[in-house]
Amino acid sequence: MPKLKMPANLPDPIINENAKIVLNRRYQRKDTEGVVYETTKELFWRVASAIAEEESKYKKSSIKTADLAREFYDLMTSYNFLPNSPTLMNAGTDIGQLAACFVLPVEDDIEGIFDAVKHAAMIHKSGGGTGFSFSRLRAKDSVVGSTGGVASGPLSFLKIFNCATEQIKQGGTRRGANMGILRVDHPDIMDFIKAKERDGELNNFNLSIGLTESFMQAVEKKADFDLIAPNTGEPVGSLNARDVFNILVQKAWESGDPGIVFLDRINRDNPTPQLGEMESTNPCGEQPLLPYEACNLGSINLGKCFAKGTNGKDSEINWDELKRIIHLAVRFLDNVIDASQYPLPQITETVEMNRKIGLGVMGWADLLYQLKIPYNSQTAVDMGERVMKFVQDEARSASKTLAAERGHFPTYVESIFGEANLGPYRNATTTTIAPTGTLSIIAGCSSGVEPLFALSFVRNVMDNDKLVETNPFFEDAVKEADAYSGSLMEEIAKVGTIKKMKHLPEELRSVFVTSMDVEPIWHLKMQAAFQKHTDNAVSKTVNLPANATKEDIWDIYWKAYEYGCKGVTVYRDGSKTSQVLCTGDGD
Ligand code: UDP
Incomplete structure (x- = not known):
């Protein structure tokens, strides 16, 4: 267990209702009777302190472990960044296996x-x-x-x-x-x-x-x-x-x-x-690995990197904040490699040779909603490429900084980076785009680089009450357009999309698209744009309506090849009684 004491003034995390259920069921520590004994604050502190404590073994690091633990705590509880589920579940525990x-x-x-x-x-x-x-x-x-x-x-x-x-x-x-x-x-x-x-x-x-x-x-x-x-x-x-x-x-x-x-x-x-x-x-396709290799992932919530324009300026991305988060996240993920205990000696050996990490993004659709850019547009694709290039460039720069402090990854000299005299880097790969099935629920954001599934939907709560849940950026925009009403939200919850609601302003209908409104070609273009600047691969499902044809799928598989993707998955509405095992909901 981590040795760092929890500071008395540590703020409580703010947890959304869905995250409360997920964290309680699967992430907070339980005793032998299955009773949860860890608060969410203790959970995030357990992870933050266990990962920060790895810092002390690097002599050249001038960062104080306690300060870093606090920074990691704030990084996670602001939902700017979350590490993959095994890190949240196991860091600072006897299991100690942190890679997904x-x-x-x-x-x-x-x-x-x-x-x-x-x-x-x-x-x-x-x-x-x-x-x-x-x-x-x-x-x-x-x-x-x-x-x-x-x-x-x-x-x-x-x-x-x-x-x-x-x-x-x-x-x-x-x-x-x-x-x-x-x-x-x-x-x-x-x-x-x-x-x-x-x-x-x-x-x-x-x-x-x-x-x-x-x-x-x-x-x-x-x-x-x-x-x-x-x-x-x-x-x-x-x-x-x-x-x-x-x-x-x-x-x-x-x-x-x-x-x-x-x-x-x-x-x-x-x-x-x-x-x-x-x-x-790996199972969802975003992480190619050598035999006996493991990789830990983590995702930045892009929805949080929005800067509202003031003094006549256009809304933008807060690049400085994004840069800060990337550098801290890379340090976090590199420390995770050391903190993790792998189940086999061959895995420990391969992981320590290459030190791969997979920093990715989630909340991409949320960011586009705030920027008022339709997902299915060339502007969005260009923006995706720009954002991911920034993430990769900064992640590599952070990996270089770590190499100067801690040494390069042991196989660097014979790697493609060593051969081309690029580097030295601390990590053989730095970027991967994960599905973020559970992380996006915890952070309350859209998952990975996917469009949103529905703008508004009905959730059944415990006593059989039905609650209409609406995407917050959509709700704000509808209010801004003076079109908000409870009955409208209920109507939207029935179909998920506003595409056919001609009485709503055109700008709302073009910006607030959902996965079913996005034509396959834009799914693929977006995947290819992110892949261009991702070391590993991009988890992406091309969603299709039930009436999609075989020719549509032919076209998608072929275009994935032409566009330079590393793979692709399709899902035609209703073609399976249960979805692939990646919703984070497991059973
Ligand atoms: N994964 C798994 N079981 C699951 C979900 C995920 O083993 O039920 C692994 C798998 O390797 C997947 C990776 O975790 O490719 C990342 O998935 P995701 O981003 O959805 O996980 P999260 O960290 O959000 O739980």
């Missing part, structure tokens, strides 16, 4: 496969999510040398991972999430593409197909491509690339799965190619 993202290797032998099952169970228990590539497993019906029998193939093992996950609740709180990836040239690819066609099948997995550059070129040329046996490296058949792409699109249209990841692109940006290839990402 892990990738584990799956070797092509029984021992290797079941090692991975066991390691995933250990990670889920501590609150992390795991990604695996099943590409090394030999195809179904190939020969097993040691027994003379036949192999059962990646899919049969995937079911074992899924079942194991089902039984282990993360830290007694939320169910583990997994990513399963198979290279498109694996002989079992067609079975893998169809693996989730039945609702509820493999429900603890997101599946993605690992697409290669040569496959995408074959799709364009309507050419055949070779299937390669992973255990021999020999071609064992071929398929028409266009046919495979069509079935992939068909399945994604039916159920949202599989998504796609562009493996060559991910490896083109691998900062440490000398350590091998990245074959998988």
